Amino acid sequence: MRFGISIAVALNPGVIARIQSGPTKEYYAEYRRVNDLLDTLGLAAAQFLENLGQRAMPLTRNSVAIDPVTFSTRLPHKTVATRAGMGWIGKCALLITEQFGSAIRITTVLTQTELPVDKPIDTSRCGDCISCVEICPGRAPLGNNWQLGMHRNTFFNASACYEAIRDVTRNVDIHGTICGMCIAACPWTRKYITGS
Numbered sequence: 001m002r003f004g005i006s007i008a009v010a011l012n013p014g015v016i017a018r019i020q021s022g023p024t025k026e027y028y029a030e031y032r033r034v035n036d037l038l039d040t041l042g043l044a045a046a047q048f049l050e051n052l053g054q055r056a057m058p059l060t061r062n063s064v065a066i067d068p069v070t071f072s073t074r075l076p077h078k079t080v081a082t083r084a085g086m087g088w089i090g091k092c093a094l095l096i097t098e099q100f101g102s103a104i105r106i107t108t109v110l111t112q113t114e115l116p117v118d119k120p121i122d123t124s125r126c127g128d129c130i131s132c133v134e135i136c137p138g139r140a141p142l143g144n145n146w147q148l149g150m151h152r153n154t155f156f157n158a159s160a161c162y163e164a165i166r167d168v169t170r171n172v173d174i175h176g177t178i179c180g181m182c183i184a185a186c187p188w189t190r191k192y193i194t195g196s
Helices: 025-051 077-083 131-135 158-170 181-185 187-194
Strands: 003-010 056-058 104-111
Touching (some): 003 077, 025 056, 025 104, 131 181, 181 187
Antiparallel strands (some): 056 104
16 A cells, blocks of 8 residues: 555643653553544544545554564554654654644554645754753663654664653553653643643
């Protein structure tokens, strides 16, 4: 399937504003709520295309395998999102958009349907900013700007991120692999949170 539809849902700015020192149970609930909504939206979009006689495949949480060694997937949602022109990949290895910063969750629907496409984004717009590098308890962001074709390991240490997540979530009794401190620290996210 040559085309991908990228669907994004913004996280609640009030919840994100309160995770600068680490994840909260409220953030975990918001994260799960948005993930459930994304699965529903992805399935609905695929069903809509199939009802039109087109092939479509939603990449829901149940259909995407995460490699337990590299913490990666075969086709990351953020890759499709950059190709769709939604945003760029930040030093924190998350998709960053001008409107919501990295306070979004995304999903993908693959299809054979020829759809109009936006201009892809091939380079980071993070510049010299190191807010996510400085806040990360695992020092997972390496400080390098992403550009198309770069392997994630050249700008982000996923293993360090997951190790730090285990430590920060243990203190708040969260049974997921989320932290969010880099999301809250991002200047693009701060604009979204403050409405400026």
